[in-house]
Amino acid sequence: MKLQALSGMKDYLGYESEELTDLSNRGLELFARAGFRQIRTPLLEEAELFDRSLGSGSEVVNKQMYTVQQGGDRLIALRPENTAGVVRAVNENRLLSNRSQLKLCYAGPMFRHERPQSGRLRQFHQLGLELFGRSDPLADAEVIWLGQQLLQQLRIDNTKLLINSIGCTECRPDYIEKLIDAVEPAAEKLCQDCQQRLSTNPLRLLDCKNSCCQELYSDVAPSIVDHICDGCRKHLEQLQEYLALLGVESFLTASLVRGLDYYNRTTFEFVSGDLGQQDAVLAGGRYDGLVEQLGGEACPAIGFSAGLERIMLLRSSYNDPRVDVAVDCYFLPIGKQALYKILPLVAASRSDSSGLRVELGNPEKTVKSQLRRANRYGARAVLICGEQELDKGLITYKDMASGEQTALDLTTQKKFAEQLKRLYFKFN
Template sequence: MKYQAPRGVKDLLPPDSENFRRLEDEIREVFGRSGFREVRLPIFESADLFSRSIGESTDIVEKEMYLFSGKGGETLALRPEGTASLIRAAIEHRLAEPGRVERLFYQGPMFRHERPQAGRLRQFHQAGAELLGSSDPDDDVDLIATVSRHALATAVPASRLLINSMGCPECRPAYREILVGYLQKNRELLCETCQRRTETNPLRVLDCKIPSCQPVLEAAPHIAEFLCPASRNHFERVCRGPRRGKRPLHRNPQACQRARLLYRNGLRMGVGRLGEPNPHGRRGDAITDWSAISEEAMCQGSGWPLALKDSFFSESWRGLFLWQPVRKFIWRSIPWRRPSRPYAHRILAALRDQGISAVGIFGQARVKKAFLQAEREGALFIGLVGGDELSAGTITLKHLASGLQKSLPAFPPEDLADALRAPWLP
């Protein structure tokens, strides 16, 4: 008998295997420079974890999960995505607690039994970054900058940043009611799955890829018309935030409508090329799928998964991935006032380009707590940015081990990076 790889999976042979390892290393470098730390997650979990967190009415749970029975009789599943596993781990190990901010990332193989096609495999490699414990829009801006930096570092050409808001628990019910009425009026034009989801989970209808449904979905009401003041303010602040290389955010009401993960100030984000699968990000708090894992899970956060292996095997992306090792150095920035935050973002981006692991602490109202957070995360330096620093083009640096404090020019970033790497003596 001649054995072949199962349908929907691919062997990774040299030189592709060597290039893919470099791509994995680049992911570690990019997320590491933004202060994210790696979590290794199990390949399989309880099937109930995914059915309750992703949603029982989703294609993933209904059709695509690989299920098997354990010897104890429990139903297990090969992981179809990484977010639910990471959140489970964060809750189990008490990483998601009030007042605590954690930056975590994962990468590894995921499994979905879907129809193999260009840019889509049944075993695919996904990386994801999750920022837990912060509701500050500037942390969303920083996360967008990190993913944008990944797209540039891996030489993905013509990439676009797409963004949408899905509102919050205060404003989303009104939109849901209007959407259900619209879908019911056009019920006969929808596929069988969308007709069923109109009753069970209408927001999931917006994610349908069936061509015959697209005219109805394109004409559907947009949630932007129903955003409450708090959600609208959060969304506008993210859209105004500085981005890597001044790359614009494209507001797209049809972008990234993975509707089970929808919470307060629910941003939906994506980056990708036209015609290629887009990765999706989201923000939320008190999120439904966390509470499905633990009734006491109440935490704000945002995250972004990236499908790597599918894109790696795409002929139009093949050979585009670049990799350069850089030296890491841990540094944290505390913007004193909101006007200084764009200035802090510029410094963070410039230092990351110099190989410095740099993180902005935006969500802490009290400087003392920000100092404690930086020390807990292993920072070597604290950078203070306020009105005086903004006017003078400087940054106040404090070396945590020695207590020595200096005011240094923030630009050019090469000189600031050299100062951070130089010996600091008490």
């Protein structure tokens, strides 16, 4: 059988890999300016960590984790998301002792075993941040503002910010009860999935994509924002005020219910109409109970993460940046003697401070074919060395755009480098 990448796993070639690195770096830099320090946690964690944080009933934990049985009954898992791991690390390294606030950011691969689609891979990359120790809506506003800044700086426009509050442990159970009461009488009209949800995860009824269900809910289902407690409502209202103040436009969306159990109060999602069904580019929410739930001192927190592959999809649909990087100087030796002369110059030109991209030809090939290749590489300058040059201690500088040729003195390397630079910048 032919060897090939696993389903849903992708090779990032050339430009794609470079862009992935570049996007991560630009994001982390933006976060750093807002005081976030980097954290890099292991790709593997105990599976229990995700059971206890995301919720053992959640789709991600139930069906999408890559797990490995290790030793006796120890089950380990490739991380399907990063918040749980970060919280584990915060607790384990006691990062919250002696401080009231902690800001962390990260970028790296996540793994979910689901059916691949555009914008959905089994190994994908997320860029995100977590802010610990702040329960005030100003923290939410700052975090959401950073999300918006990130998208803006990466030239992702046409996104829409959806926000919602899913209440807290005090008020959510009451709401869920009311929701069930309202929907249950009509249970027979619901789709299969919703009938299931009614018993397993009633909140998720709200974001069913079936239009029949949606119609029913808009008729009978109470809106969650009308039923959250005073504290939660004030939090939401204050957040909306701050967002307005920051110039961040948001749309209150009662159906925005996220799939991970740890969220409370604020949830938000930046969605794009240009991504097909996988429309969330950047999403997150508040998770005030998680730190304690995973064994730490109680500590409120909020965070988000962005899907880098989805960002790349959006960028390529707006502009087509797939241009191969051109070579600056192509060294062209004619014969082995010339190679001996040229090789040290190539080495020097690649390592000096000029930053020039340098390519070396093949001394066995004809001048014609080497020049062809130099041209294909987009070389701006070619440095030719053959018998004629060797005799005189010279090297020929050829500017590819004009075809103009100049002789450079080869007597000392330093002198050569200076001349090369001068000529190169004269022509470019």
